[in-house]
Amino acid sequence: MKSINTTMVENAVKIAHDIKANALLLCIDIIDEVINILDETKKDLSLIFVFREDEIISNDMKRNAQILYIPNVNLTRIGKIKLAVAKGIVLGVLKRGDKIVCLSGVPKLGYADSIFVIDVGKEFEILTSDYISDVIENVQPEVFNAVLNIACELAAQGRESRKVGTIFVIGDDEKVMQLSRQMIINPFSGYSEDKLNILNPELEETIKELSAIDGAFVIKGNGVLVTAGRHLNAALGSKDFPPGLGSRHIAAAGITSVTKAVAIVISESSGNVTIFKNGKLFVTIEKPVE
16 A cells, blocks of 8 residues: 555646646655655656755755755744745745645654645745846845744744744845934944854854844845844835734835845744735745644
């Protein structure tokens, strides 16, 4: 009798072929078990494997599929997919018009249990060629990736058992600084830029510690931390904004509506991570219910 994983992968592949999908995205921990099925598929269907950053991946997998990395935090089934697709868009792996079949599951169950079909252009409503070129022009993809990872870790784990809420504003830093004011002494003042890049893993604990301070982080498109504890002056009127989101989200939407920055918000109340661009919500990655 076939295993659940074999059956799920075979059906995901069949759906992908039937709807003429561009890619099959696998957010599952059992790829080794079904690699023989996937080997036959890769001739006419792009494969995207999603792995946690701490997982060891064989060179054969790297050669035969695109790899997207997500942080090693607890995520819902759809949360994994949203995070992977958001990264895939910014890294250029996915584009507007792509239709992808996604296979996901919960690691502790040991098997895949969910198949989703995502039309990238419809699910990610503000996805346009302008958005992508804007991000690539103003924010290096690896910087976006690093900030999103830190945000997801803070949302999932908090800081010293406390919930965290904060904003990361990335890119167009000169204009962002003009449209904001300092609430505390700048903790990054006086350091050289080469010591302040968010791609430096030694800074991660400092960033997480400062996340407890009110206000936003401002980060250059190349990853250099400009300041923390910044009050963002630009805000959208309530009539222009989806209901149910708080002041941090309004501030993030506002600053991205008048600059070329991207903003990533952690909600202190819900633990959700939301990305804004051009004053609009790009995607929300929900925190799992405990």
